[in-house]
Amino acid sequence: xxxxxIMAVGAYIPYFYISRDxxxxxxxxxGMKGVRSMMNSDEDSVTMAVEATRTCFxxxxxxxxxxxxxxxxxxxxxxxxxxxxxxxxxxxxxKIYTADVMGSLKGGTSAIKAAADAACVNPNEQxxxxxxxxRDTYPNSRKEQLLGDAAAAVVIGSxxxxxxxxxxxxxxxxxxxxxxxxxxxxxxxxxxxxxYEEGYTSSLTYAVNExxxxxxxxxxxFAKVILPASDMREYLKLAERLGFSPDQIQDTLLLExxxxxxxxxxxxxxxxxxxxxxxxxxxxxxxxxxxxxxxxTVTEEITNIQKAPLVDTLLSRRREFKEYxxxxxxxxxxxxxxxxxxxxxxxxxxxxxxxxxxRFKGSKCKKCGAEIFPAxxxxxxxxxxxxxxxxxxxxxxxxxxxFTLDELAGSDDDPVVGQVCANDEYGVRYYNxxxxxxxxxxxxxxxxxxxxxxxxxxxxxNNYYWKFRPVRIKEGGET
Amino acid sequence: xxxxxxxxxxxxxxxxxxxxxxxxxxxVEAVTEGLADAGIGKEDVDALFYSSSFITGASxxxxxxxxxxxxxxxxNENWCCSGHIALIQAAxxxxxxxxxxxxxxxxxxxxxxxxxxxxxxxxxxPVMENRRTAPGSFxxxxxxxxxxxxxxxxxxxxxxxxxxxxxxxxxxxxxxAHFHKVITIEDALNAPIIxxxxxxxxxxxxxxxxxxxxxxxxxxSKSFRENPIYIKGFGVSHDSMPHYNPNFDWLHFPALIKSxxxxxxxxxxxxxxxxxxxxxxxxxxxxxxxxxxxxFDFCDEGMAHKLLQEGYFDRDGKIPVNVDGGLxxxxxxxxxxxxxxxxxxxxxxxxxxxxxxxQVKGDLHLGLSHTFGGPPQLSAVLIxxxxxx
Numbered sequence: 001x002x003x004x005x006i007m008a009v010g011a012y013i014p015y016f017y018i019s020r021d022x023x024x025x026x027x028x029x030x031g032m033k034g035v036r037s038m039m040n041s042d043e044d045s046v047t048m049a050v051e052a053t054r055t056c057f058x059x060x061x062x063x064x065x066x067x068x069x070x071x072x073x074x075x076x077x078x079x080x081x082x083x084x085x086x087x088x089x090x091x092x093x094x095k096i097y098t099a100d101v102m103g104s105l106k107g108g109t110s111a112i113k114a115a116a117d118a119a120c121v122n123p124n125e126q127x128x129x130x131x132x133x134x135r136d137t138y139p140n141s142r143k144e145q146l147l148g149d150a151a152a153a154v155v156i157g158s159x160x161x162x163x164x165x166x167x168x169x170x171x172x173x174x175x176x177x178x179x180x181x182x183x184x185x186x187x188x189x190x191x192x193x194x195x196y197e198e199g200y201t202s203s204l205t206y207a208v209n210e211x212x213x214x215x216x217x218x219x220x221x222f223a224k225v226i227l228p229a230s231d232m233r234e235y236l237k238l239a240e241r242l243g244f245s246p247d248q249i250q251d252t253l254l255l256e257x258x259x260x261x262x263x264x265x266x267x268x269x270x271x272x273x274x275x276x277x278x279x280x281x282x283x284x285x286x287x288x289x290x291x292x293x294x295x296x297t298v299t300e301e302i303t304n305i306q307k308a309p310l311v312d313t314l315l316s317r318r319r320e321f322k323e324y325x326x327x328x329x330x331x332x333x334x335x336x337x338x339x340x341x342x343x344x345x346x347x348x349x350x351x352x353x354x355x356x357x358x359r360f361k362g363s364k365c366k367k368c369g370a371e372i373f374p375a376x377x378x379x380x381x382x383x384x385x386x387x388x389x390x391x392x393x394x395x396x397x398x399x400x401x402x403f404t405l406d407e408l409a410g411s412d413d414d415p416v417v418g419q420v421c422a423n424d425e426y427g428v429r430y431y432n433x434x435x436x437x438x439x440x441x442x443x444x445x446x447x448x449x450x451x452x453x454x455x456x457x458x459x460x461x462n463n464y465y466w467k468f469r470p471v472r473i474k475e476g477g478e479t
Numbered sequence: 480x481x482x483x484x485x486x487x488x489x490x491x492x493x494x495x496x497x498x499x500x501x502x503x504x505x506x507v508e509a510v511t512e513g514l515a516d517a518g519i520g521k522e523d524v525d526a527l528f529y530s531s532s533f534i535t536g537a538s539x540x541x542x543x544x545x546x547x548x549x550x551x552x553x554x555n556e557n558w559c560c561s562g563h564i565a566l567i568q569a570a571x572x573x574x575x576x577x578x579x580x581x582x583x584x585x586x587x588x589x590x591x592x593x594x595x596x597x598x599x600x601x602x603x604x605p606v607m608e609n610r611r612t613a614p615g616s617f618x619x620x621x622x623x624x625x626x627x628x629x630x631x632x633x634x635x636x637x638x639x640x641x642x643x644x645x646x647x648x649x650x651x652x653x654x655x656a657h658f659h660k661v662i663t664i665e666d667a668l669n670a671p672i673i674x675x676x677x678x679x680x681x682x683x684x685x686x687x688x689x690x691x692x693x694x695x696x697x698x699x700s701k702s703f704r705e706n707p708i709y710i711k712g713f714g715v716s717h718d719s720m721p722h723y724n725p726n727f728d729w730l731h732f733p734a735l736i737k738s739x740x741x742x743x744x745x746x747x748x749x750x751x752x753x754x755x756x757x758x759x760x761x762x763x764x765x766x767x768x769x770x771x772x773x774x775f776d777f778c779d780e781g782m783a784h785k786l787l788q789e790g791y792f793d794r795d796g797k798i799p800v801n802v803d804g805g806l807x808x809x810x811x812x813x814x815x816x817x818x819x820x821x822x823x824x825x826x827x828x829x830x831x832x833x834x835x836x837x838q839v840k841g842d843l844h845l846g847l848s849h850t851f852g853g854p855p856q857l858s859a860v861l862i863x864x865x866x867x868x
Contacts, residue, residue, distance in 0.1 A: 341598045341612050343605035350606065357606050373723060374607070380724065402626070402729050404618030405675035408596045409610040419615040419674070421722055421729070431722035433610055439675075444626045455609040463606045 005164035010055035010153040013314040015436035026324040034255030042453040048151035049132035067097035067127035071107030109292035115156035126157035133261035148258020152266035169211040172290035207291035219243035223280035274309035329413035336412035363388035398422035483574035485700035485707040488517025488693035494810035495657040497687035503544035505689035513691035525578035527552040530565035530585035531814035558852030562817025563859035586689035587812030614674035623729035638784035640667035642765040650804020652837040657810030686810025690818035714741030734858040735774035742860040756843040759820035761851035762805040820848035828865040
């Protein structure tokens, strides 16, 4: 097998988490251990995927990306490319391969294989694989406490690898165990002993034994095993049965994030790589109606991505959400009155303005160098007409110049809208809404970064744009 | 343009939540008063200058309501400045002799929009304009003012509350005003927050209302009445969207400064603090009124919050501001507001205010009315006087 593997990693865990106790108390029962992550009211699997993808560009140049694979079972559109939205929001090249790998919880690992195969054929191929999930299940069900929202991404290619993919074994086993019909909101599960014995345990046992045989490796050869877990115990039973000790099993983040479906395998892989040592062997064993398994070897390059472990950073920079009723309304399970302060767009406007709305480009005057947002054909500084070049602004860090905490603009379940005017260090003034913030902490001079969010669904489609959030990812406010 | 045009009649409907009235009813109410005040009939009007921002169909609404057949009707839509700009266009039209006598009419039926407050999105970039409201937009002034002049949040809110208390006291004395409620500083501070730092009493009402003016050439004005009110000066200034302007400091509004200076110059005013007898300014929010004092040179920069405490802008103060209650209490039917403000000047300068308790004491010579529109980016000022020269 040609040398291919992982070039970069990215991740996104929402700002909010909710304690399982809070959910349980609403139903007058005892909660499970830990907390689950929850998306904000302006997030969906596309926005989380954009956030995860953007963090990959800490390590690779977005100009070199040739493909985007989006994997999810909770994507907003039944028909329309999501990888295309992600590609646009990240301002990737027009000549790019985009693919949506939908509906299977092993979509992320499936896409890794496709991208690795592509890189084997053509060494110039560099694909982002991003898996993102925000599944819903019945209120008051155990799974409601257990699920979590998150996204993770890897870049697959053949250069500057932080980990090589040495072997890959995929297995398909037909079984109706975990499913959601196309018109349903909530995920269904079959009887638990049946689905764990005949589905999860059976497929993974077969696939793991197959890859161990093919690579002539022993369970003890692996530094970490990335094993998806949709239950607190079953994955540990399986690990023991396969011959792995508990300390070989990568932390499932079930207590901090929850079962984030398609994103889980990638998120755990990213977390493992962020702590791995050169020479470590990793086993990924992902389950969904069969299994995807792969063996990886961590390279010397791994230290390049470990200066700021993103998963740890994201977990440490978030805020507890204590209102179960709003958790439900944020997910539209129990909708509240929406804000009336929205304007309906047309398909044509949204298409025409995508450089601004999706790519968040401003303009730089070729005559005087002044930068401005939004782009304007007439320079605000020197008056030159049509002497502009488009520039990306989404990675800029800004400081609040002035702000309002607007309670008229909000919706009933999310009443405070942060309206903010802010400056970057290049003299650009922005006027955007702020999200993921604590109203009591906002002040003039506060440092913010940009995040891609859903604004509304008017026009009967999703309208995405950029908001401010208090710096969460960027270190020390560096642009 | 000084003294070239005169106002010879004015009318103003009752402002407020006029659930049982259509915009046509409001128009007829204002115009009936205005024509009677001028002592003319609608057949004596050569042209209509109509101002409205929220009703589509432009001037046709007014023409239909009044059966104003056979004359030109010009529509003006410039957000909150619509009424003022229509007045100014009408004054210019009679001054240059195109028409002899024209009607300026502003009307709005905001309570038919179904929303409790105003949004300020324009619709050309709807996604960027998501969740934009008038208080959210103007509230941006507050935090910056507090920051710049070292006011603690509570201290700043207390200064703003002083404006609300003043305007509520004035509005209580205005029979046609939307709100008739005297409030205290504590009432204002304890009211629900709308867009921090703005609370409920920092925000003007969204109201229904109509107002009207009859304007003619000054040389004809005495044939209508003994006490016409003369247009002394005006200024209109637009800025490109200030929110995106890196040089904009949220304290000095170029549109406010330019429009007021142009109006002062035309009117021959060199010291507004001494020469302006009273002013009706755009208090869509208390914080707007606060910065207008400073931008209009009614006081020094950073001093407004102090002078407020001394009663400088009260009805019996040095410069009485918004003596009819302002947008805050009289109400703000957008297209009608500039004309309503001018109606108050007109009545004050004629010493014919509908409630004598509200009449500003002393010799009144010049009044200033002003609207500030957009989010906020355009300003219109009109100065009127009761004497020629």
